[in-house]
Amino acid sequence: MGLQEELEQKRKEIRTDSYSMSVGELISLYENEEIEIHPQFQRFFRWSATQKTRLIESLLIGLPIPQIFVSQRDNGIWDVVDGLQRLSTIYEFVGILRDEMGRRKPPFVLEQGETLPSLKGKKWDSSDDPENSLTQVERLLIKRSKLEMAILIQGSDPSAKYELFQRLNTGGSIATDQEIRNCLLIMADPDLYENLKAWSDDQNFKECISLSDKAQSEQYDLELILRFLVFRNMEIRDLQQIPYPDISDYLTYAIRAEAIKNKINYQQEKEAFETTFSLLADSLGDRSFRKYSHAKEKFTGGFLVSAFEAIALGIGYNYQQLQTQPINLEETVKALWQNPGFTDSLGGSTKGSISTRKRVQTILPLGRELFES
Known part of the structure; x- marks a missing residue:
């Protein structure tokens, strides 16, 4: 297929509309539950009080606000694809923003503005503090402000909103690729996301990966769970055709496709996950994914993703056999670090660099074979 054909096909898959809406109309949509801003996203977006104040100040003095992107569901409800912080800030200032449990959050109190210093301490409308509340005129200025809305309308390719979200937010206020994936999961299948979050609290898993505080704060534990979910049962022929x-890019593609197509057998994957990390915790604990030095006869260093790919995914692939025909996991892991197929795949200063795809394509089959009982 040539470029022209690709263009024609893609443009048929995406149908859009756009028009202006007042802030007052957007407030009504939220109060009537006709727009979904995904409150779980608030874990990943990091607007400061200064940024929030700047937005409200811009509305008051009439500065233009960047376009909001939404996707229209079959039932007409809008999903916010880009613009969550802008809308959340407005709803929080007005005092109607709800958290993940459906509870109203305390209204946001403004800081000193750059252009309007007297904004400091101002609230939307507080009967307990009328002196620091905006006047009716000031509130109407905000409610009558217009925001440009771009709508992916019904009939567009279902994957379009995920692609749009990823393109608009990569490199923006979200810090990591995994946080982008988390948001995609929340949009596509919030129940699956919550289930995976629950997996991350598994004590055996937490002990085995023993991540740094920084890696934990960047949701790297969820990335490891996604690696387990995506690669554990992948056919070798599919693995070789990635x-x-x-691999980070493929994880984003793969989990998005899984969520959309609803292919995941959650119960089976949960059983494989819990068994894998129970076996590892009993045998190795926090040494599970560290390098083993045969010269020093001990495990050294910190967590290594290459070890995770070989060991966790190898055990996960064979978990049913290992329950009935156990092997000495510690000795098998030590042997892994003498296996040239594994050590050569890691690259290094003397071996040259190796792509993450090539590493996974080499390590996964090796791990499956190594942990056969």
Whole structure:
């Protein structure tokens, strides 16, 4: 298929509309539950009080606000694809923003503005503090402000909103690729996301990966769970045909496709996950994914993703056999670090660099074979 054909096909898959809406109309949509801003996203977006104040100040003095992108569901409800912080800030200032449990959050109190210093301490409308509340005129200025809305309308390719979200937010206020994936999961299948969050609290898993505080704060534990979920049962022929040189890019594609197509057998994957990390915790604990030095006869260093790919996914693939025909996991893991197929796949200063795709394509089959009982 040539470029022109690709363009024509893609443009048929995406149908859009756009128009202006007042802030007052957007407030009404939220109060009537006709727009979904995904309160779980608030874990990943990091607007400061200064940024929030700047937005309200811009509305008051009439500065233009960047366009909001939404996707229209079959039932007409809008999902916010880009603009969550802008809308959340407005709803929080007005005092109607709800958290993940459906509870109203305390209204946001403004800081000193750059152009309007007297904004400091101002509230939307407080009967307990009328002196620091905006006047009716000031509130109407905000409610009558217009925001440009871009709508992916019904009939568009279902994957379009995920692609749009990823493109608009990569490199923005979200810090990591995994937080992008988390948001995609929340949009596509919030129940699956919550289930995976529950997996991350598994004590055996937490003990085995023993991540740094920084890695934990960047949701790296969820990335490891996604690696387990995506690669554990992948056919070798499919593994060898991965088109992305960077496995991080493939993870984003794969989990998005899984969520959309609803292919995941959650109960089976949960059983494999819990069994894998129970076996590892009993045998190795926090040494599970560290390098083993045969010269020093001990495990050294910190967590290594290459070890996770070989060991966790190898055990996960064979978990049913290992329950009935156990092997000495510690000795098997030590043997892994003498296996040239594994050590050569890690690259290094003397071996040259190796793509993450090539590493996974080499390590996964090796791990499956190594942990056969």
